[in-house]
Amino acid sequence: MTYPGILPDTDDALTAPFWAAAREHRLVAQRCSRCGAYCWTPSEVCPECLAPLAEWAPLSGRATVWSLAVYRRAMHPAFEDAVPYTVAMLELPEGIRMLGMILTSTGDADRDGEVRIGDEVRADFLEADDDVTLVRWRAARAAGDDYSEAKHD
Amino acid sequence: MSGSRGVAIAGVGATAQGELPGRSANGIAVEAIELALADAGLTKHDVDGLITCRNLQAHVGIDEQIGELLGVSPRYGATLDYGTGNFSLHLAAMAIRSGLAETIVLAYGTNQRSAKADFGIAVGGGAEMAAANGVVHVAGRAALAFRRHQFQYGTTEEQLGWVSVAQREWAQRNPLAIFRKPLTIEDYLASEPFVAPLRRADLTMISDGGAAMVVTTAERARDLAKRPVNVAAMAQRTAFRADHDAESLSRPWLGKLAEELWSKSGYRPEDVGALYIQDATSVWVLQMLEWYGFAPLGQGGELLASGATRPGGSLPVNTNGGQLSEAYMWGWLHLVEAVRQLRGEAGERQVPGLEVALDVSSHDFLKGAASILTTRS
Ligand SMILES: [Zn+2]
Secondary structure (H helix, E strand, O other): OOOOOOOOOOOOOOOHHHHHHHHOOOOEEEEOOOOOOEEOOOOOEOOOOOOEOOOEEEOOOEEEEEEEEEEOOOOOHHHOOOOOEEEEEEEOOOOOEEEEEEEOOOOOHHHHOOOOOOOEEEEEEEEOOOOOEEEEEEEOOOOOOHHHHHHHO | OOOOOOEEEEEEEEOOOEOOOOOOHHHHHHHHHHHHHHHHOOOHHHOOEEEEEEOOOOOOOOHHHHHHHHOOOOOEEEEEEOOOHHHHHHHHHHHHHHOOOOEEEEEEEEOOOOOOOOOOOOOOOOHHHHHHOOOOHHHHHHHHHHHHHHHHHOOOHHHHHHHHHHHHHHHOOOOOOOOOOOOOHHHHHHOOEEEEOEEHHHEOOOOEEEEEEEEEEHHHHOOOOOOOEEEEEEEEEEOOOHHHOOOHHHOOHHHHHHHHHHHHHOOOHHHOOEEEEOOOEHHHHHHHHHHOOOOOOOOHHHHHHOOOOOOOOOOOEOOOOHHHHOOOOOOHHHHHHHHHHHHOOOHHHOOOOOOEEEEEEEEOOOEEEEEEEEOOO
16 A cells, blocks of 8 residues: 655755664754754754754654644645544654644544653554655554653553 | 824724625735725825735735726835735824825735635745644644644644534624524534634635725814724734644743733723634634633633623624635734724624724734724724
């Protein structure tokens, strides 16, 4: 089955390193070599100190759900075979936020109850086709993550 | 040049809204201009400025194109990119105050529905990253913002539903409105979510249409056909850091915009007799009721459920039906409606004794504008 959605242009100069890392199942973001701030979404310059951003640094792959929403209707025709699916705004310990798609049993976090605001999630990777690997997220608890278990208890 | 030169809206015009097949965006804008000029008792030869609004996904709506179609060469011409009505009004006021022009006609026309414009892909920074995660259409970010509001403050879907229900009640009194079929809170709650927790009624349908205004000096406006509506105060604020700002979806910068508006103008929220909130989604209404100080932060839902914003309520909001029920016109029709209400021309939806209206708008998550309009001099 072909990937039901919109694939990124992995040759785009600004974002190519992100997609190359995802191909190797590594989650990365730009980190400023002058002030140390992480930057998301990708940018030519650091929005804090204006230094050119050249370095990509590994992220922990952990995040906390700031908010989530469930697409029950495709709001763009490309996603017609993807619904229902759950998206989230995620807070990363590195001090940045990312939009992400959360994988749950049914795709509908409201109905299967696996993920709520405040929960921890972990990065996962989805081979969308022969060239593109996308980042996805799963409940840390469902993935059997000890760190997250400890925090919840 | 006179910094204190008062500016007033002297004419407004709106074309039919909905589907206008076979019409060009620029042609629709010209029709709206004719209507606004006639409303002011002027002709195209009386204006020395033209401000237009580029359409979102096409190189149309440019001042050079519309000026040619209109057959005029005014002293001053400008185009705003995604110029929601409020920003165009502010630019006109600035041009008049600086002496670049004295009487400006400003317009927006669009055939985005008939032209099948694609609004699905997120606008703003990181659009491609958002789409790779399935976050398409403003409904996604709005749903995320509302779910967070629910989590923080206990706001319910029913409370949010009153935005759409109240605006539909207003729209039923507005012949221009596209959506006039009754919508009860029970209907709202029974409808299926599109992007949960948001439903169809929380979102805007893309439509065709045009709107225009004539703006001139307060002095000149006094001699024209209609009662002038003075622009008493203006404020703007940007949020260009966008994705790099932690709370971008909650748009707290709107609170800073409001603070500036109230402190500089001397007006207070309690002076406002009718409130116009540009509503790309119902969530924007909830956010702006709070950030502009009409309800304490987190209590906008209670204000909505109290019925205050409905016909007959103490704080009428979007008496045209807003973008949710009237038409998707980037806030232009909110201004047209505010002017008609302030003049007392709003028929069965007239807010009695209205003297002060506030129009607040935002362009996506990136900038906001506010205008206080009044018939007081
Ligand atoms: Zn830096």
